[in-house]
Amino acid sequence: MGSHGGLFYRYQDLAPQLVPLDYTSCPDVKVPYELIGSMPELKDNPFRQRIAQVFSDDGDGHMTLDNFLDMFSVMSEMAPRDLKAYYAFKIYDFNDDGYICAWDLEQTVTKLTRGELSAEEVSLVCEKVLGEADGDHDGRLSLEDFQNMILRAPDFLSTFHIRI
């Protein structure tokens, strides 16, 4: 697809010295996270590392071209809602245990608020968030809890697109 061609050049732009223009031999190339995370636009984005981690193969934030393309297929309008929800869930699940637990949420809230809330406040907020969405009352959010919760919001996943 044309846009994927564009994406490839973008990917190649990220690390021109690492990524060969010729991809016919499927070289095992990764753009290290340091390059992605140091982009000036991303400097202030609290989730830059997390996104890279989620979409990278081994969770270290180094992205292959496939990872890179995956990221956009998830964000595309064609992606099914469940897939979007799954990846959104993964972004929240900092410790990769398959559940969003209080610790995960604290990470999120801390990142979002840029450390402006005290630890106690953060934990209060997290408690509340958990309480709102925790359907089975096990103190953590499973993927089902998460899906239920975000599907309830009217145009929640419908806005989780990027049109490139």
Add this chain to the structure above:
Amino acid sequence: MLCAALPLLWLPLAGAAATEEPTREPGSPGEPPPGLALFRWQWHEVEAPYLVALWILVASLAKIVFHLSRKVTSLVPESCLLILLGLVLGGIVLAVAKKAEYQLEPGTFFLFLLPPIVLDSGYFMPSRLFFDNLGAILTYAVVGTLWNAFTTGAALWGLQQAGLVAPRVQASLLDFLLFGSLISAVDPVAVLAVFEEVHVNDTLFIIVFGESLLNDAVTVVLYKVCNSFVEMGSANVQATDYLKGVASLFVVSLGGAAVGLVFAFLLALTTRFTKRVRIIEPLLVFLLAYAAYLTAEMASLSAILAVTMCGLGCKKYVEANISHKSRTAVKYTMKTLASCAETVIFMLLGISAVDSSKWAWDSGLVLGTLFFILFFRALGVVLQTWVLNQFRLVPLDKIDQVVMSYGGLRGAVAFALVILLDKTKVPAKDYFVATTIVVVFFTVIVQGLTIKPLVKWLKVKRSEHHKPTLNQELHEHTFDHILAAVEDVVGHHGYHYWRDRWEQFDKKYLSQLLMRRSAYRIRDQIWDVYYRLNIRDAISFVDQGGHILSSTGLTLPSMPSRNSMAETSVTNLLRESGSGACLDLQVIDTVRSGRDREDAVMHHLLCGGLYKPRRRYKASCSRHFISEDAQERQDKEVFQQNMKRRLESFKSTKHNICFTKSKPRPRKTSRKKDGLANTEATNGKPPRNLSVQDTAAVILTVESEEEEESDSSETEKEDDEGIIFVARATSEVLQEVKVSGSLEVCPSPRIIPPSPTCAEKELPWKSGQGDLAVYVSSETTKIVPVDMQTGWNQSISSLESLASPPCTQAPTVTRLPPCPLAAEEPQHPFNLPYDPRPSFAFPPSLAKAGRSRSESSADIPQQQELQPLMGYEDRTHLSPGTANSHWCIQFNKGSRL
């Protein structure tokens, strides 16, 4: 309404009569002119403001009358009713004064009536929604309006060429284009008036409404350009003039927006420094916004755009800077002014239409215009939507398009513009006026009336008032960041990219510059939402309790949620005994419902959550602290008296009791039950619950207080020392200073600060096996508004004024000995089965009040009357109460026991 109009008609006449005979007072008959008149009738000096005030009064009274009937207002939009009323009033004025008066003057409209409405809509515009849909809004506003103007004008000209318009309508193509430009713009006032009652989904609303606001620039430009072309004469118009016309579109719109933003900046900056003069904060908002409007008007820029942008731009900073009281003041004043202006506009529109000297009828023109505006609006919407849907993430479907086409209401702006036409230059002005009036009336009345059924019939997605959740807030922010990050990675400068940039800029510079340091520091949206949610949850929690109780109270014998144990135990006993012990019955009935369990869960959440913000705001309370004035002191006193009274009645049982009735009864419930009470009175079943609820309310009428006081306190004077309220949430025991007043009988009770929830310690979920139902409800907390801060402040200020020894007795509280309710009340033998049950009881005085139903039911209307007055103070007491749900009371009898 006719009677309301009479003074208006009478006054000018009376004024005329009065000028002839200035001394009407009998005390000064026939005094010579140089003498001192005891009474002078000076109508002419006050005439203008008096009439203005009277018109507003008439409009407001009309509103009240319309809303007396819920049925009428649910079917007919208020704007229709007002226009019809205006027609009637105009007819009367015409009949009495023989000439049309009190018309909608364009000057008045543009300078005084329009700004409040636009400011209100701009200020309260949901900015995120607005910017999310900005592309669509701008398209419809600019392209759509241009399209409508040109097609309508050209089509009308074609109609004239085809001979369907009577030849006496002398108009050239330019005239028709001018007319098209003023008739084509969707009117914000009309749209707002109708759509606010229809409740379509937010996206649809913001698109139609945003269009109606932003198309002002286009309308102004088109109108001015066409008008000047007409005045120049079409022969003299040169190519450069067209170019100038196009350029002026940008100048007018961007200039208007820039003026608005400049004033928004000034406003935000000014409010940063009003810390010591809180009182002028609301005024500043209005003044600067109005200045923006006038400045734009002065420079012939789009004033509507200016004021919209001013409101939109300043809100975030102003809201953060000004005090919560000012915030409320701004909100209410803005709404009041806007609603008032809107009412007057529609009424004057109706009145103006009566003046037949202004208009001349031509059926071809009128019908043609009506058809064309509807047709081209629909066509334009469909075409534009098709284009827009190629770019929109969430496409607008067919139903949306129908509503958008049909919702294109014309209104007072068109009317004012057409009145402004110069008859010497536009010979067909009278025809245009008539057509405009018909179009406005048709759109407002016919379309306004039918849009609601249409929306229902088409099953348009309505706006859902789902609770905003913290999750939503959290995920919205997170997703914004994620999407922005993805756009950054791909190097695509899309919407998320720019929003992210803007937010960075705002955070780094604008907020720093425009917000107070304190406001900036505590301003974190997630925390804000969390805080608001907590309060709201507390309210809904309390409300749910209210529903439980009211349903139990009303349907005692067949309470579905009652489980078998309650059925077999006290409930049945009580019911079979046939006595009036219902007051406890309902409590027990609600014990084990699953809903209570849920409430309990929520309650725990609240307990954890609500305590914290208080401390937080305490730190910043200097910002909001307003010294306690006499009114507040008085409220506090009322509260303390109530507390004291309740305490005494509790003590009259000679036992250690805990409050179980922790929150005042909702007035709504009592009102609902008012009728029930009366009916029950006749069939011999005393409505205990009603009375208890009423007497337990924090705010009571003085009479009922005193009656009960005399009941309970006389006997119980001496054992009220050492009442200690244990506030477990803060681990403090707070001691209250002595209260003065008629309650001197209790020497020194120590009362906690306003916290009617004291006894939530004893909530059923708190005492595991206790199974005590506590009916917690408070209508008053329902009115806890967005600014709960007053409540916090009051609780804080009262907290600070109190000693706070550490809590040592809290543990003893939960397991207090049972309280035989009937200890003092031999009339309550039915309470005896209670005894084995742990620590729950109602104060005898309350039960007594229950028996003396006549008194308490007499209180109800009083309470209802008090409600508007007391609502505010109630909440100031209650919001801390709802917040600190851990308050617990212990009656420490000290040596007497």
